[in-house]
Amino acid sequence: xxxxxxxxxxxxxxxxxxxxxxxxxxxxxxxxxxxxxxxxxxxxxxxxxxxxxxxxxxxxxxxxxxxxxxxxxxxxxxxxxxxxxxxxxxxxxxxxxxxxxxxxxxxxxxxxxxxxxxxxxxxxxxxxxxxxxxxxxxxxxxxxxxxxxxxxxxxxxxxxxxxxxxxxxxxxxxxxxxxxxxxxxxxxxxxxxxxxxxxxxxxxxxxxxxxxxxxxxxxxxxxxxxxxxxxxxxxxxxxxxxxxxxxxxxxxxxxxxxxxxxxxxxxxxxxxxxxxxxxxxxxxxxxxxxxxxxxxxxxxxxxxxxxxxxxxxxxxxxxxxxxxxxxxxxxxxxxxxxxxxxxxxxxxxxxxxxxxxxxxxxxxxxxxxxxxxxxxxxxxxxxxxxxxxxxxxxxxxxxxxxxxxxxxxxxxxxxxxxxxxxxxxxxxxxxxxxxxxxxxxxxxxxxxxxxxxxxxxxxxxxxxxxxxxxxxxxxxxxxxxxxxxxxxxxx
Amino acid sequence: xxxxxxxxxxxxxxxxxxxxxxxxxxxxxxxxxxxxxxxxxxxxxxxxxxxxxxxxxxxxxxxxxxxxxxxxxxxxxxxxxxxxxxxxxxxxxxxxxxxxxxxxxxxxxxxxxxxxxxxxxxxxxxxxxxxxxxxxxxxxxxxxxxxxxxxxxxxxxxxxxxxxxxxxxxxxxxxxxxxxxxxxxxxxxxxxxxxxxxxxxxxxxxxxxxxxxxxxxxxxxxxxxxxxxxxxxxxxxxxxxxxxxxxxxxxxxxxxxxxxxxxxxxxxxxxxxxxxxxxxxxxxxxxxxxxxxxxxxxxxxxxxxxxxxxxxxxxxxxxxxxxxxxxxxxxxxxxxxxxxxxxxxxxxxxxxxxxxxxxxxxxxxxxxxxxxxxxxxxxxxxxxxxxxxxxxxxxxxxxxxxxxxxxxxxxxxxxxxxxxxxxxxxxxxxxxxxxxxxxxxxxx
Numbered sequence: 021x022x023x024x025x026x027x028x029x030x031x032x033x034x035x036x037x038x039x040x041x042x043x044x045x046x047x048x049x050x051x052x053x054x055x056x057x058x059x060x061x062x063x064x065x066x067x068x069x070x071x072x073x074x075x076x077x078x079x080x081x082x083x084x085x086x087x088x089x090x091x092x093x094x095x096x097x098x099x100x101x102x103x104x105x106x107x108x109x110x111x112x113x114x115x116x117x118x119x120x121x122x123x124x125x126x127x128x129x130x131x132x133x134x135x136x137x138x139x140x141x142x143x144x145x146x147x148x149x150x151x152x153x154x155x156x157x158x159x160x161x162x163x164x165x166x167x168x169x170x171x172x173x174x175x176x177x178x179x180x181x182x183x184x185x186x187x188x189x190x191x192x193x194x195x196x197x198x199x200x201x202x203x204x205x206x207x208x209x210x211x212x213x214x215x216x217x218x219x220x221x222x223x224x225x226x227x228x229x230x231x232x233x234x235x236x237x238x239x240x241x242x243x244x245x246x247x248x249x250x251x252x253x254x255x256x257x258x259x260x261x262x263x264x265x266x267x268x269x270x271x272x273x274x275x276x277x278x279x280x281x282x283x284x285x286x287x288x289x290x291x292x293x294x295x296x297x298x299x300x301x302x303x304x305x306x307x308x309x310x311x312x313x314x315x316x317x318x319x320x321x322x323x324x325x326x327x328x329x330x331x332x333x334x335x336x337x338x339x340x341x342x343x344x345x346x347x348x349x350x351x352x353x354x355x356x357x358x359x360x361x362x363x364x365x366x367x368x369x370x371x372x373x374x375x376x377x378x379x380x381x382x383x384x385x386x387x388x389x390x391x392x393x394x395x396x397x398x399x400x401x402x403x404x405x406x407x408x409x410x411x412x413x414x415x416x417x418x419x420x421x422x423x424x425x426x427x428x429x430x431x432x433x434x435x436x437x438x439x440x441x442x443x444x445x446x447x448x449x450x451x452x453x454x455x456x457x458x459x460x461x462x463x464x465x466x467x468x469x470x471x472x473x474x475x476x477x478x479x480x481x482x483x484x485x486x487x488x489x490x491x492x493x494x495x496x497x498x499x500x501x502x503x504x505x506x507x508x509x510x511x
Numbered sequence: 512x513x514x515x516x517x518x519x520x521x522x523x524x525x526x527x528x529x530x531x532x533x534x535x536x537x538x539x540x541x542x543x544x545x546x547x548x549x550x551x552x553x554x555x556x557x558x559x560x561x562x563x564x565x566x567x568x569x570x571x572x573x574x575x576x577x578x579x580x581x582x583x584x585x586x587x588x589x590x591x592x593x594x595x596x597x598x599x600x601x602x603x604x605x606x607x608x609x610x611x612x613x614x615x616x617x618x619x620x621x622x623x624x625x626x627x628x629x630x631x632x633x634x635x636x637x638x639x640x641x642x643x644x645x646x647x648x649x650x651x652x653x654x655x656x657x658x659x660x661x662x663x664x665x666x667x668x669x670x671x672x673x674x675x676x677x678x679x680x681x682x683x684x685x686x687x688x689x690x691x692x693x694x695x696x697x698x699x700x701x702x703x704x705x706x707x708x709x710x711x712x713x714x715x716x717x718x719x720x721x722x723x724x725x726x727x728x729x730x731x732x733x734x735x736x737x738x739x740x741x742x743x744x745x746x747x748x749x750x751x752x753x754x755x756x757x758x759x760x761x762x763x764x765x766x767x768x769x770x771x772x773x774x775x776x777x778x779x780x781x782x783x784x785x786x787x788x789x790x791x792x793x794x795x796x797x798x799x800x801x802x803x804x805x806x807x808x809x810x811x812x813x814x815x816x817x818x819x820x821x822x823x824x825x826x827x828x829x830x831x832x833x834x835x836x837x838x839x840x841x842x843x844x845x846x847x848x849x850x851x852x853x854x855x856x857x858x859x860x861x862x863x864x865x866x867x868x869x870x871x872x873x874x875x876x877x878x879x880x881x882x883x884x885x886x887x888x889x890x891x892x893x894x895x896x897x898x899x900x901x902x903x904x905x906x907x908x909x910x911x912x913x914x915x916x917x918x919x920x921x922x923x924x925x926x927x928x929x930x931x932x933x934x935x936x937x938x939x940x941x942x943x944x945x946x947x948x949x950x951x952x953x954x955x
Binding site for chain 2: 055056059060061063066075077078079080094098101102104106107108135136144157158199201203278279283284289291379417419420422423425426430450454485503508
């Protein structure tokens with residue numbers, strides 16, 4: 021409250037403060053050795069102020085009364101300096117006040133309570149299991165755990181305390197050909213990072229899965245190079261999550277749409293909103309894209325976002341048509357006309373996030389997920405219905421332009437489909453796409469039993485670049501006639 | 512933190528240690544940033560932090576703990592946890608003993624002007640771009656970041672290393688109101704007085720105007736004139752891939768078929784030399800590595816031939832080599848051609864301002880994909896004739912530097928996609944034949 025009082029005295033019309041203790045632990049191994057074992061803690065606070073419609077932010081690791089008050093004044097002074105170039109003042113959409121909110125990730129086992137020896141032994145056992153496979157030469161494995169204790173307060177009267185957990189186990193196996201002419205890696209992309217505790221590591225069954233990843237790495241060495249051309253693609257959720265992230269989640273961030281990220285992350289083709297909302301056909305009628313920060317076990321799940329807003333579930337794409345964008349309190353008011361037209365209140369969807377105490381919060385994507393189809397189709401059904409195609413498992417190389425039109429995606433494993441059956445493995449596959457055509461070419465979708473939650477820690481946006489962690493749920497899908505290139509060339 | 516302050520803090524931490532060997536790393540500093548968008552300042556931030564990293568070793572077992580709480584009780588707890596982690600860790604067959612006292616090059620990368628730049632000075636720099644853009648009916652967006660910090664390493668064998676550095680970057684993207692044109696300019700330095708915000712703004716404004724309503728041309732292999740930023744975007748992937756161990760293990764472009772690595776093998780055009788030098792006057796780098804090893808000038812590629820790969824201490828010892836570290840700077844040799852001369856000598860080609868979303872596709876060839884952005888033009892019969900739609904490419908900087916036609920004078924560029932100071936990169940503009948553009952992008 022010292023921060024908020026000092027900010028008010030310094031002329032702030034609104035202020036918020038986040039105090040965060042962020043602990044993480046990482047264990048990295050390769051083959052039969054532990055490469056790194058580290059335990060990290062960072063503690064500090066950040067004060068954001070709004071003075072005359074302009075933002076200021078200051079942060080410090082010294083949580084004393086004087087330093088908190090000094091930082092609040094520094095933040096307000098910065099806001100005043102920033103006001104010099106003001107054209108359009110910031111207006112915050114109203115948000116319900118939470119007087120004393122408590123939230124905790126729904127975990128079973130706190131990873132920081134599990135003995136280091138157990139974690140190390142598990143990783144080394146997974147490595148050993150992978151190395152037993154003939155032809156597998158190198159294996160890296162790791163675990164990463166995060167616990168963030170975050171206290172938030174703002175001048176509207178909201179006060180929340182949250183404890184957020186995330187866990188990410190992973191394995192990567194590399195096979196090298198005997199003459200050193202080729203090498204291929206298989207990453208454990210069928211294990212996603214999640215907003216869970218140590219139980220997620222155990223559920224991932226690293227030791228049991230390691231031989232399969234190793235065998236797949238070895239198989240990739242002798243896989244057939246793909247012939248370039250147009251193919252029907254059947255995409256596994258372990259692959260599709262990243263495509264959703266890049267081609268749907270990013271272009272529907274409202275700050276990008278209005279040009280606020282033009283200097284780095286870029287703008288968006290889903291613009292201007294007046295020509296998109298309720299009009300633009302992103303994909304087929306069975307395509308529904310949901311934004312939320314609530315899915316159980318997801319990386320984006322929180323009780324309140326970083327401006328004290330309780331998140332809600334909202335449809336970004338409804339029956340194939342653009343229906344909404346991701347918003348913060350500042351941005352929600354930009355779409356007031358649309359919400360009025362829809363008979364909805366103008367409120368933030370709870371998409372404000374800062375990676376740590378020293379970074380200013382801004383609009384970050386929530387979990388953005390493709391909802392399953394009504395028919396309960398499965399992966400095998402999609403393969404069986406495909407005459408000539410490629411099935412892609414796991415995410416790989418990825419790149420997309422600054423408006424999110426042109427993208428290129430690789431993968432982990434590629435299988436040739438002929439006459440409704442998988443007939444062999446391919447390599448050097450990447451597909452190139454234009455976002456609206458790619459999603460409108462989707463003609464089959466899996467059902468709820470094949471829905472899976474993909475996740476990523478490294479979602480980058482903003483300057484300085486901040487890292488966000490999100491999940492993207494989806495079933496498998498099929499897309500007709502997508503352009504496939506061969507990425508292999510002799511050295 | 513000053514040298515004495517770091518030394519005192521390190522001594523305090525080491526006094527709590529009971530391990531066979533202990534290393535203390537101290538990073539301290541402030542960061543300030545100002546963002547502007549739609550011709551006004553959108554957000555900014557100032558923060559200061561100091562972290563202590565404690566690495567404890569018992570024989571071949573070690574653990575690391577990082578904390579930013581610097582009171583005695585917290586530091587004692589951090590040392591205790593680090594020692595507990597070390598005891599719980601299995602023996603590392605590759606563990607190397609801590610180094611004893613070393614001699615380092617004198618670091619020079621500090622600018623008082625940069626260190627004392629305040630929010631209003633940053634706002635003035637932003638306005639030097641936003642006001643001309645607004646007057647021209649254009650939309651400017653950009654970012655100014657300053658860093659001023661110190662890094663120190665001390666260990667229980669008496670090693671002490673200290674360096675303080677400043678860094679900053681200013682980048683701007685200017686777009687036309689109708690969204691059909693976009694231009695970019697950016698620069699990095701350790702010294703704010705070497706940056707000219709108004710000139711950067713003018714360059715981005717000019718590019719935005721000239722890039723309006725681009726036309727589509729067929730993807731394919733083209734002769735390309737790369738501005739220095741585009742060269743910097745790609746060339747850093749070569750030095751990033753120059754780890755000796757991956758090469759010796761057969762999983763790198765620098766692996767030799769049949770075994771071994773490509774040291775003494777010619778990999779690019781003989782006009783290309785790539786070096787790192789912590790005392791490069793245009794881009795001061797680190798004078799010591801994370802384990803306290805002194806860093807000095809390294810020639811990675813000389814006249815097209817690989818001269819050095821990066822060896823950590825363990826791999827160097829195992830292979831009977833000397834450890835070679837990266838100092839965080841890259842300088843590529845140049846030539847005498849100007850960009851205008853490169854354009855004038857091109858019958859049909861493309862001029863690229865910079866690249867975006869660069870990602871590895873195939874590590875066997877350092878093959879990357881990415882897109883052109885913010886100023887891509889068609890060259891016909893020796894002159895720029897029109898703006899063209901952006902392209903995606905799939906190609907390797909190795910192939911690019913084998914297809915070299917001409918090089919210009921090297922300059923320092925802002926080579927980081929995120930617009931932060933990043934690693935210091937000094938590269939020339941170049942002209943290259945047969946660069947592989949594989950698809951068109953509608954993005955502007």
